[in-house]
Amino acid sequence: MAVALEYISLIVPIDKIEQYYPGGFEKYKSDHKQAIGGSIWYDDYLVRDGAMSNYDVGRLIQEWESYGLKGVIEVDGMKQWKDLCVVDYFGGATLACFWLKSRDSSVSHINDDSKLLIHRNNLWDGKISLFKPIEWLKLFQIAEESKDRLELRKLRKEIFQQTIQIVKQEEYSLDGEDIQIDNATITEETVYYTKPEHLTPLKSDTPTKFAVIEADCIETSQLLQKSGYNVCMLNMANRQNPGGGVWSGAGAQEENIFRRSNMLLSLYQYIDYSNQYGIEQNTEHSYPLDREAGGVYTKDATFFRGSEKNGYCLLKNPFKLSVVSVPAINGPKIDLINRYYRITKELIEPSKEKIRTILRIGATHNHDCLVLSAFGCGAFRNPPQHIAELFKEVFDEPEFANQFKLVVFSIIDDHNAWRDHNP
Numbered sequence: 001m002a003v004a005l006e007y008i009s010l011i012v013p014i015d016k017i018e019q020y021y022p023g024g025f026e027k028y029k030s031d032h033k034q035a036i037g038g039s040i041w042y043d044d045y046l047v048r049d050g051a052m053s054n055y056d057v058g059r060l061i062q063e064w065e066s067y068g069l070k071g072v073i074e075v076d077g078m079k080q081w082k083d084l085c086v087v088d089y090f091g092g093a094t095l096a097c098f099w100l101k102s103r104d105s106s107v108s109h110i111n112d113d114s115k116l117l118i119h120r121n122n123l124w125d126g127k128i129s130l131f132k133p134i135e136w137l138k139l140f141q142i143a144e145e146s147k148d149r150l151e152l153r154k155l156r157k158e159i160f161q162q163t164i165q166i167v168k169q170e171e172y173s174l175d176g177e178d179i180q181i182d183n184a185t186i187t188e189e190t191v192y193y194t195k196p197e198h199l200t201p202l203k204s205d206t207p208t209k210f211a212v213i214e215a216d217c218i219e220t221s222q223l224l225q226k227s228g229y230n231v232c233m234l235n236m237a238n239r240q241n242p243g244g245g246v247w248s249g250a251g252a253q254e255e256n257i258f259r260r261s262n263m264l265l266s267l268y269q270y271i272d273y274s275n276q277y278g279i280e281q282n283t284e285h286s287y288p289l290d291r292e293a294g295g296v297y298t299k300d301a302t303f304f305r306g307s308e309k310n311g312y313c314l315l316k317n318p319f320k321l322s323v324v325s326v327p328a329i330n331g332p333k334i335d336l337i338n339r340y341y342r343i344t345k346e347l348i349e350p351s352k353e354k355i356r357t358i359l360r361i362g363a364t365h366n367h368d369c370l371v372l373s374a375f376g377c378g379a380f381r382n383p384p385q386h387i388a389e390l391f392k393e394v395f396d397e398p399e400f401a402n403q404f405k406l407v408v409f410s411i412i413d414d415h416n417a418w419r420d421h422n423p
Contacts (some may be wrong), residue, residue, distance in 0.1 A: 003041045003048040005106060005161075008276055010049045010060045011085045012069070013099065013109065017047060020067045020083075036150075039248070045109035046100075050247065057086055088276060131162060133311030140311070153249025159259045159312045160246050163305065167262045168278065172304070174314050181302050181318065183265055190266040191297040192285040196360040204402040208395065212409040216307045217253065218260060220410035221321050221371045229369035229406060232322045232362040235263070236375055237296070239327035240288045242267030251308075252379055257323070259312060260305040266298040267325065292350060293357045295326040297365055324361045326354055328376025334383055341383035348390065351382070355394045359403065368405040 003011070018024045028047075032040055039050045049060055061071050061084060069083035072095060080096040087093050092102050099110050136155065143151035166172050170181045213220065221233045236253050238244035243264065246255040257263055268274050274281040289295065304318035329351055333344040343351055355375070362370050375391075376382035394400060395407070 003043055003046050003107060005048065005050075005087055008050070008057055008273070009087045009107075010057055010064075011087055011097075011100060011107060012047045012049070012064060013083070014042065014045055014047060016069055016083050020064075020069050022067070043108070043112070045112050046107065048107070061086070131314065133306070133313040137309075137311035140308075152251070156249035156251060156255070156259065156308075157247065159305075160249075160255075163259055163261075164264070164277070166304065167265065172314055174316055177316075179304070179314070179316070179318060181262060181304060182300075182320075183262055183302070186262060186265045186298065186301060187269055187279065189299040190269070191299075191361075191365075192270065192282070193293070193295045193297065193357070193361060194285075194290040195293040196295065196357055196364060199360055199363050199399050199403060201398050202402050206402060206405070208402055208404050209406045210395075210409075211406070212411070214412060215410045216309075216412060217371050217373050217410040218257070218303055218321070219307065220408060222303075222319055224369055224371065224406070224408065225319070225321070230367050231369045231371055232324050232365065232367035233371040234358055234373055234375070235298075235323050235325040236373060236378075236380075237289070237325040237327045239291070239294065239330070242271060242287060242325075250379075253373060254325075256308060260307075261301045261303040261321075263298060263301050263323065266301060266323075267296060270296075289325075289327060293353055295324060295357045295361050297361050298323040298325065299365070322365065322367065324358055326358045326361070328354060328380050328382055328387075330376075330380045332380075332382060334381075340385055342386045343383065343390075351376075351387070352390050352394050355391055356397075356400075359394065359400050363400075363403045370404055370407045372407060372409050374409070374411045 003009075014025050017028050021028045023030075029036060035049075036042070041048045064084055065071055071082065071084050072079055073082045074080075078096065080098070081093065081100075085093055085097040085100050086095075087097075087100070087102070087107055093100060100107055101110055102108075136159075140152065140155050142148075143155065167181060167183065170183055171178050172181075173179070217233055221231045224231050235257055238254060243258040244250055244252060244254045246258040249255075264277060265279060268277050268279050269282040270285055270287045272281065272286070299322050300320040301323050302318050302320055304315050306313040306315060329343075329347060332347045332351070334341045335344055336342075358372070358375075359370070372391075374384055375387055377384045377387055
Protein backbone atom coordinates (compact mmCIF):
# COMPACT_ATOMS: atom_id res chain seq x y z
CA MET A 1 0.00 0.00 0.00
CA ALA A 2 0.99 3.65 0.08
CA VAL A 3 -0.19 7.02 1.29
CA ALA A 4 -0.88 9.89 -1.11
CA LEU A 5 0.96 13.14 -0.46
CA GLU A 6 -0.27 16.66 0.00
CA TYR A 7 2.01 19.52 -0.98
CA ILE A 8 3.92 19.15 2.28
CA SER A 9 3.41 16.10 4.47
CA LEU A 10 4.74 14.71 7.73
CA ILE A 11 5.21 10.93 7.59
CA VAL A 12 5.31 8.88 10.80
CA PRO A 13 5.77 5.08 10.93
CA ILE A 14 2.93 3.32 12.73
CA ASP A 15 5.37 1.26 14.81
CA LYS A 16 6.80 4.51 16.21
CA ILE A 17 3.30 5.73 17.04
CA GLU A 18 2.60 2.40 18.75
CA GLN A 19 5.81 2.76 20.75
CA TYR A 20 5.69 6.44 21.72
CA TYR A 21 2.14 7.76 21.51
CA PRO A 22 0.29 7.43 24.85
CA GLY A 23 -2.08 4.51 24.35
CA GLY A 24 -0.53 3.44 21.05
CA PHE A 25 -1.87 3.61 17.51
CA GLU A 26 -5.47 2.75 18.39
CA LYS A 27 -5.57 5.65 20.85
CA TYR A 28 -3.99 7.91 18.19
CA LYS A 29 -6.76 6.99 15.74
CA SER A 30 -9.40 7.61 18.36
CA ASP A 31 -7.92 10.99 19.28
CA HIS A 32 -7.75 12.07 15.63
CA LYS A 33 -10.88 10.44 14.19
CA GLN A 34 -12.21 13.76 12.84
CA ALA A 35 -9.07 14.27 10.74
CA ILE A 36 -8.66 10.71 9.45
CA GLY A 37 -9.62 10.64 5.81
CA GLY A 38 -8.99 14.38 5.63
CA SER A 39 -5.55 15.70 6.53
CA ILE A 40 -4.56 12.32 8.02
CA TRP A 41 -4.30 9.14 5.93
CA TYR A 42 -2.63 5.84 6.80
CA ASP A 43 -1.85 2.40 5.37
CA ASP A 44 -0.40 -0.69 7.09
CA TYR A 45 2.93 0.98 7.84
CA LEU A 46 2.70 4.77 7.71
CA VAL A 47 0.63 7.74 8.79
CA ARG A 48 0.61 10.88 6.68
CA ASP A 49 -0.41 14.20 8.21
CA GLY A 50 -0.79 16.95 5.61
CA ALA A 51 0.18 20.49 6.63
CA MET A 52 -0.91 23.85 5.18
CA SER A 53 2.46 25.60 5.63
CA ASN A 54 6.01 25.20 6.90
CA TYR A 55 4.82 26.62 10.21
CA ASP A 56 2.18 23.89 10.50
CA VAL A 57 4.62 21.09 9.75
CA GLY A 58 7.07 22.55 12.28
CA ARG A 59 4.34 22.49 14.90
CA LEU A 60 3.57 18.84 14.10
CA ILE A 61 7.25 17.90 14.41
CA GLN A 62 7.47 19.57 17.81
CA GLU A 63 4.38 17.68 18.95
CA TRP A 64 5.83 14.30 17.96
CA GLU A 65 9.21 15.13 19.45
CA SER A 66 7.46 15.91 22.73
CA TYR A 67 6.37 12.23 22.80
CA GLY A 68 9.99 11.09 22.41
CA LEU A 69 10.40 10.62 18.66
CA LYS A 70 13.52 12.09 17.07
CA GLY A 71 13.26 14.28 14.01
CA VAL A 72 16.50 15.36 12.35
CA ILE A 73 19.75 13.69 13.39
CA GLU A 74 23.30 13.97 12.03
CA VAL A 75 25.28 10.89 11.01
CA ASP A 76 28.85 11.27 9.72
CA GLY A 77 28.21 14.94 9.07
CA MET A 78 25.01 14.32 7.08
CA LYS A 79 21.60 15.41 8.34
CA GLN A 80 18.81 12.89 7.92
CA TRP A 81 15.36 12.04 9.23
CA LYS A 82 15.17 9.41 11.97
CA ASP A 83 11.68 8.69 13.35
CA LEU A 84 9.79 11.24 11.23
CA CYS A 85 10.08 12.48 7.68
CA VAL A 86 8.89 15.64 5.94
CA VAL A 87 8.05 15.06 2.28
CA ASP A 88 7.54 17.71 -0.39
CA TYR A 89 4.91 16.83 -3.03
CA PHE A 90 7.30 17.80 -5.84
CA GLY A 91 10.74 17.30 -4.34
CA GLY A 92 10.37 14.19 -2.18
CA ALA A 93 11.90 13.85 1.29
CA THR A 94 13.45 17.15 2.39
CA LEU A 95 16.42 15.26 3.88
CA ALA A 96 17.66 11.70 3.51
CA CYS A 97 15.17 9.17 4.89
CA PHE A 98 16.28 5.57 4.60
CA TRP A 99 13.02 3.89 5.64
CA LEU A 100 10.88 5.60 3.00
CA LYS A 101 10.41 5.00 -0.72
CA SER A 102 8.45 7.22 -3.05
CA ARG A 103 6.86 7.26 -6.48
CA ASP A 104 5.04 10.13 -8.14
CA SER A 105 2.66 11.59 -5.53
CA SER A 106 2.79 8.88 -2.86
CA VAL A 107 5.17 7.21 -0.41
CA SER A 108 5.44 3.79 1.22
CA HIS A 109 7.57 2.11 3.87
CA ILE A 110 10.75 0.37 2.74
CA ASN A 111 9.43 -2.89 4.24
CA ASP A 112 6.13 -2.65 2.36
CA ASP A 113 6.33 -5.10 -0.56
CA SER A 114 2.74 -4.64 -1.71
CA LYS A 115 1.97 -2.97 -5.02
CA LEU A 116 2.30 0.78 -4.75
CA LEU A 117 -1.14 2.34 -5.17
CA ILE A 118 -1.42 6.03 -5.94
CA HIS A 119 -5.17 6.33 -5.48
CA ARG A 120 -7.74 3.82 -4.33
CA ASN A 121 -9.91 1.86 -6.74
CA ASN A 122 -7.40 2.57 -9.53
CA LEU A 123 -9.24 5.77 -10.46
CA TRP A 124 -5.85 7.15 -11.32
CA ASP A 125 -2.58 5.22 -11.21
CA GLY A 126 -0.25 8.18 -11.57
CA LYS A 127 -0.71 8.32 -15.34
CA ILE A 128 -3.11 11.14 -16.06
CA SER A 129 -4.43 9.42 -19.17
CA LEU A 130 -5.93 6.63 -17.03
CA PHE A 131 -8.17 8.79 -14.86
CA LYS A 132 -11.72 7.41 -14.91
CA PRO A 133 -14.24 10.23 -14.35
CA ILE A 134 -17.30 7.97 -14.46
CA GLU A 135 -15.92 5.73 -11.71
CA TRP A 136 -14.94 8.80 -9.68
CA LEU A 137 -18.42 10.26 -10.11
CA LYS A 138 -20.07 7.04 -8.93
CA LEU A 139 -18.07 7.19 -5.70
CA PHE A 140 -18.87 10.88 -5.32
CA GLN A 141 -22.60 10.29 -5.76
CA ILE A 142 -22.54 7.48 -3.19
CA ALA A 143 -20.83 9.82 -0.72
CA GLU A 144 -23.39 12.54 -1.46
CA GLU A 145 -26.33 10.21 -0.91
CA SER A 146 -24.90 8.95 2.37
CA LYS A 147 -23.90 12.50 3.41
CA ASP A 148 -20.34 11.30 3.97
CA ARG A 149 -18.53 14.65 4.09
CA LEU A 150 -15.11 13.11 4.73
CA GLU A 151 -15.43 10.93 1.63
CA LEU A 152 -16.56 13.89 -0.48
CA ARG A 153 -13.54 15.87 0.64
CA LYS A 154 -11.16 12.97 -0.02
CA LEU A 155 -12.46 12.58 -3.56
CA ARG A 156 -12.08 16.30 -4.27
CA LYS A 157 -8.57 16.29 -2.81
CA GLU A 158 -7.59 13.49 -5.17
CA ILE A 159 -8.72 15.62 -8.11
CA PHE A 160 -6.59 18.56 -6.99
CA GLN A 161 -3.55 16.32 -6.53
CA GLN A 162 -4.01 15.16 -10.11
CA THR A 163 -4.45 18.75 -11.28
CA ILE A 164 -1.18 19.77 -9.64
CA GLN A 165 0.65 16.98 -11.45
CA ILE A 166 -0.95 17.92 -14.78
CA VAL A 167 0.13 21.53 -14.31
CA LYS A 168 3.62 20.41 -13.34
CA GLN A 169 3.91 18.13 -16.40
CA GLU A 170 2.22 20.71 -18.67
CA GLU A 171 0.34 17.94 -20.44
CA TYR A 172 -1.98 14.97 -20.14
CA SER A 173 -3.09 12.19 -22.46
CA LEU A 174 -6.65 11.67 -23.61
CA ASP A 175 -7.79 9.01 -26.08
CA GLY A 176 -4.20 8.45 -27.15
CA GLU A 177 -3.52 12.14 -27.78
CA ASP A 178 -1.14 14.32 -25.75
CA ILE A 179 -2.90 17.54 -24.70
CA GLN A 180 -0.63 20.48 -23.87
CA ILE A 181 -1.14 22.97 -21.03
CA ASP A 182 0.22 26.46 -21.70
CA ASN A 183 1.85 27.78 -18.51
CA ALA A 184 4.22 30.17 -20.25
CA THR A 185 2.91 33.58 -19.16
CA ILE A 186 0.19 33.10 -16.55
CA THR A 187 2.39 33.90 -13.54
CA GLU A 188 4.15 36.91 -15.04
CA GLU A 189 0.99 38.45 -16.51
CA THR A 190 -0.98 38.27 -13.27
CA VAL A 191 -1.72 41.71 -11.80
CA TYR A 192 -2.09 42.26 -8.05
CA TYR A 193 -4.29 45.17 -6.94
CA THR A 194 -4.52 46.90 -3.60
CA LYS A 195 -6.84 49.60 -4.96
CA PRO A 196 -7.62 49.73 -8.69
CA GLU A 197 -8.01 53.12 -10.31
CA HIS A 198 -11.42 54.64 -10.99
CA LEU A 199 -12.78 54.28 -14.50
CA THR A 200 -13.44 57.11 -16.90
CA PRO A 201 -17.21 57.21 -17.56
CA LEU A 202 -18.12 56.05 -21.06
CA LYS A 203 -20.14 58.17 -23.44
CA SER A 204 -22.11 55.25 -24.80
CA ASP A 205 -25.80 54.98 -25.58
CA THR A 206 -25.68 51.18 -25.65
CA PRO A 207 -26.94 49.93 -22.30
CA THR A 208 -25.41 46.96 -20.55
CA LYS A 209 -27.50 43.81 -20.87
CA PHE A 210 -27.98 41.69 -17.75
CA ALA A 211 -28.92 38.04 -17.34
CA VAL A 212 -29.26 35.61 -14.44
CA ILE A 213 -28.97 31.91 -15.23
CA GLU A 214 -28.59 28.67 -13.31
CA ALA A 215 -25.38 27.29 -14.76
CA ASP A 216 -21.74 26.53 -14.07
CA CYS A 217 -19.84 29.83 -14.29
CA ILE A 218 -16.87 28.30 -16.13
CA GLU A 219 -19.08 26.65 -18.75
CA THR A 220 -21.05 29.90 -19.11
CA SER A 221 -17.83 31.84 -19.67
CA GLN A 222 -16.66 29.40 -22.33
CA LEU A 223 -19.95 29.65 -24.23
CA LEU A 224 -19.87 33.45 -24.15
CA GLN A 225 -16.29 33.48 -25.42
CA LYS A 226 -17.35 31.28 -28.33
CA SER A 227 -20.08 33.85 -29.03
CA GLY A 228 -17.46 36.56 -29.44
CA TYR A 229 -17.42 38.24 -26.03
CA ASN A 230 -14.18 39.17 -24.25
CA VAL A 231 -15.07 37.52 -20.95
CA CYS A 232 -13.72 38.02 -17.46
CA MET A 233 -15.03 35.62 -14.83
CA LEU A 234 -15.28 36.37 -11.12
CA ASN A 235 -13.44 34.10 -8.70
CA MET A 236 -15.13 34.59 -5.33
CA ALA A 237 -11.82 34.49 -3.56
CA ASN A 238 -10.63 33.77 -0.05
CA ARG A 239 -8.84 36.89 1.22
CA GLN A 240 -6.35 34.93 3.33
CA ASN A 241 -5.58 31.81 1.30
CA PRO A 242 -5.52 31.54 -2.50
CA GLY A 243 -7.59 28.55 -3.45
CA GLY A 244 -9.47 28.69 -0.16
CA GLY A 245 -9.85 25.19 1.24
CA VAL A 246 -8.89 23.34 -1.93
CA TRP A 247 -6.31 21.22 -0.11
CA SER A 248 -8.94 20.10 2.41
CA GLY A 249 -11.42 19.20 -0.34
CA ALA A 250 -13.83 22.11 0.18
CA GLY A 251 -16.55 22.45 -2.43
CA ALA A 252 -17.02 26.20 -2.99
CA GLN A 253 -16.47 28.07 -6.25
CA GLU A 254 -12.82 29.07 -5.81
CA GLU A 255 -11.83 25.53 -4.91
CA ASN A 256 -13.70 24.29 -7.98
CA ILE A 257 -11.78 26.72 -10.18
CA PHE A 258 -8.46 25.53 -8.75
CA ARG A 259 -9.31 21.88 -9.40
CA ARG A 260 -10.14 22.59 -13.05
CA SER A 261 -7.34 24.91 -14.17
CA ASN A 262 -3.77 26.14 -13.70
CA MET A 263 -4.92 29.04 -11.50
CA LEU A 264 -2.49 27.95 -8.81
CA LEU A 265 0.35 29.29 -10.99
CA SER A 266 -1.26 32.73 -10.85
CA LEU A 267 -2.20 33.04 -7.17
CA TYR A 268 0.30 30.81 -5.35
CA GLN A 269 3.11 33.22 -6.21
CA TYR A 270 1.75 35.40 -3.39
CA ILE A 271 2.20 32.85 -0.58
CA ASP A 272 5.32 32.11 1.43
CA TYR A 273 5.31 28.42 0.47
CA SER A 274 5.10 29.02 -3.29
CA ASN A 275 8.37 27.12 -3.77
CA GLN A 276 6.53 23.95 -2.74
CA TYR A 277 4.87 24.17 -6.16
CA GLY A 278 7.95 25.20 -8.09
CA ILE A 279 6.67 28.79 -8.30
CA GLU A 280 8.97 31.73 -7.65
CA GLN A 281 7.60 33.82 -4.80
CA ASN A 282 6.50 37.36 -5.70
CA THR A 283 8.69 39.77 -3.73
CA GLU A 284 6.40 42.81 -4.07
CA HIS A 285 2.98 41.50 -3.09
CA SER A 286 1.52 38.80 -0.89
CA TYR A 287 -1.68 37.48 0.63
CA PRO A 288 -3.82 38.43 2.49
CA LEU A 289 -5.49 40.70 -0.06
CA ASP A 290 -6.28 44.27 0.92
CA ARG A 291 -9.38 44.25 3.10
CA GLU A 292 -11.11 47.16 1.34
CA ALA A 293 -10.31 46.91 -2.37
CA GLY A 294 -7.86 44.07 -2.91
CA GLY A 295 -8.02 41.83 -5.95
CA VAL A 296 -5.99 39.91 -8.51
CA TYR A 297 -6.34 39.79 -12.29
CA THR A 298 -5.32 36.55 -13.99
CA LYS A 299 -4.92 36.74 -17.73
CA ASP A 300 -5.64 33.57 -19.69
CA ALA A 301 -5.80 30.82 -17.10
CA THR A 302 -6.05 27.44 -18.83
CA PHE A 303 -9.10 25.34 -17.95
CA PHE A 304 -8.73 21.65 -18.76
CA ARG A 305 -11.26 19.81 -16.59
CA GLY A 306 -15.04 19.56 -16.74
CA SER A 307 -17.44 20.32 -13.91
CA GLU A 308 -17.90 18.30 -10.74
CA LYS A 309 -21.20 16.89 -12.02
CA ASN A 310 -19.21 15.53 -14.98
CA GLY A 311 -16.59 13.91 -12.78
CA TYR A 312 -13.89 16.53 -13.45
CA CYS A 313 -13.30 14.86 -16.81
CA LEU A 314 -10.24 15.95 -18.76
CA LEU A 315 -11.13 18.13 -21.74
CA LYS A 316 -10.09 17.34 -25.28
CA ASN A 317 -9.90 21.07 -25.99
CA PRO A 318 -8.62 23.13 -23.03
CA PHE A 319 -9.51 26.80 -23.20
CA LYS A 320 -8.17 30.05 -21.79
CA LEU A 321 -10.21 32.34 -19.58
CA SER A 322 -9.30 35.52 -17.72
CA VAL A 323 -10.30 35.70 -14.08
CA VAL A 324 -10.73 38.47 -11.49
CA SER A 325 -10.27 37.27 -7.91
CA VAL A 326 -11.96 39.43 -5.26
CA PRO A 327 -13.12 38.36 -1.79
CA ALA A 328 -16.48 39.27 -0.33
CA ILE A 329 -16.82 40.21 3.32
CA ASN A 330 -16.69 37.02 5.34
CA GLY A 331 -19.57 36.56 7.76
CA PRO A 332 -20.88 40.14 7.93
CA LYS A 333 -23.29 41.10 10.66
CA ILE A 334 -26.79 40.92 9.20
CA ASP A 335 -30.14 42.32 10.35
CA LEU A 336 -33.64 40.98 9.73
CA ILE A 337 -35.69 43.84 8.27
CA ASN A 338 -39.22 43.32 6.92
CA ARG A 339 -38.66 39.56 6.74
CA TYR A 340 -35.44 39.91 4.71
CA TYR A 341 -31.85 39.67 5.88
CA ARG A 342 -29.69 42.68 5.11
CA ILE A 343 -26.04 43.49 5.73
CA THR A 344 -25.70 45.81 8.68
CA LYS A 345 -25.57 49.49 7.71
CA GLU A 346 -21.88 50.12 8.39
CA LEU A 347 -20.85 47.27 6.04
CA ILE A 348 -22.93 48.35 3.03
CA GLU A 349 -20.35 50.76 1.62
CA PRO A 350 -17.41 48.34 2.14
CA SER A 351 -19.41 45.67 0.29
CA LYS A 352 -20.12 48.06 -2.59
CA GLU A 353 -16.44 48.95 -2.77
CA LYS A 354 -15.59 45.30 -3.31
CA ILE A 355 -18.12 45.17 -6.14
CA ARG A 356 -16.53 48.28 -7.64
CA THR A 357 -13.15 46.53 -7.47
CA ILE A 358 -14.49 43.66 -9.59
CA LEU A 359 -15.87 46.04 -12.22
CA ARG A 360 -12.81 48.30 -12.28
CA ILE A 361 -10.40 45.43 -12.78
CA GLY A 362 -12.55 43.88 -15.50
CA ALA A 363 -12.93 47.14 -17.41
CA THR A 364 -9.28 48.14 -16.93
CA HIS A 365 -8.31 45.03 -18.89
CA ASN A 366 -10.79 45.82 -21.67
CA HIS A 367 -13.30 43.06 -21.05
CA ASP A 368 -16.76 43.70 -22.47
CA CYS A 369 -18.45 40.85 -20.61
CA LEU A 370 -18.44 39.81 -16.95
CA VAL A 371 -19.53 36.44 -15.62
CA LEU A 372 -20.40 36.95 -11.96
CA SER A 373 -21.95 34.75 -9.32
CA ALA A 374 -23.62 34.89 -5.89
CA PHE A 375 -20.84 37.04 -4.43
CA GLY A 376 -20.21 35.99 -0.85
CA CYS A 377 -23.60 34.30 -0.51
CA GLY A 378 -22.27 30.82 0.25
CA ALA A 379 -19.83 30.02 3.02
CA PHE A 380 -19.30 33.76 3.67
CA ARG A 381 -23.00 34.10 4.56
CA ASN A 382 -23.93 37.33 2.76
CA PRO A 383 -27.71 37.67 2.12
CA PRO A 384 -28.36 37.18 -1.64
CA GLN A 385 -31.21 39.67 -2.06
CA HIS A 386 -29.24 42.49 -0.49
CA ILE A 387 -26.10 41.64 -2.47
CA ALA A 388 -28.19 41.75 -5.67
CA GLU A 389 -29.47 45.20 -4.70
CA LEU A 390 -25.92 46.42 -4.07
CA PHE A 391 -24.78 45.20 -7.48
CA LYS A 392 -27.63 47.11 -9.12
CA GLU A 393 -26.77 50.28 -7.22
CA VAL A 394 -23.12 50.06 -8.24
CA PHE A 395 -23.91 49.37 -11.90
CA ASP A 396 -26.16 52.46 -11.86
CA GLU A 397 -23.29 54.70 -10.75
CA PRO A 398 -22.00 56.99 -13.56
CA GLU A 399 -18.54 55.40 -13.41
CA PHE A 400 -19.92 52.01 -14.46
CA ALA A 401 -22.84 52.91 -16.71
CA ASN A 402 -22.56 51.02 -20.01
CA GLN A 403 -18.96 49.93 -19.34
CA PHE A 404 -19.83 46.37 -20.38
CA LYS A 405 -21.89 44.89 -23.19
CA LEU A 406 -23.12 41.96 -21.12
CA VAL A 407 -23.12 40.92 -17.46
CA VAL A 408 -24.25 37.39 -16.61
CA PHE A 409 -24.83 36.12 -13.09
CA SER A 410 -24.18 32.39 -13.45
CA ILE A 411 -25.25 30.68 -10.23
CA ILE A 412 -25.68 27.10 -9.07
CA ASP A 413 -27.34 26.22 -5.77
CA ASP A 414 -25.00 24.18 -3.59
CA HIS A 415 -24.79 23.02 0.01
CA ASN A 416 -24.86 26.66 1.16
CA ALA A 417 -28.27 27.35 -0.39
CA TRP A 418 -31.46 27.41 1.67
CA ARG A 419 -29.71 28.35 4.89
CA ASP A 420 -30.87 31.12 7.23
CA HIS A 421 -28.94 33.86 5.37
CA ASN A 422 -29.90 32.39 1.97
CA PRO A 423 -33.54 31.24 2.18
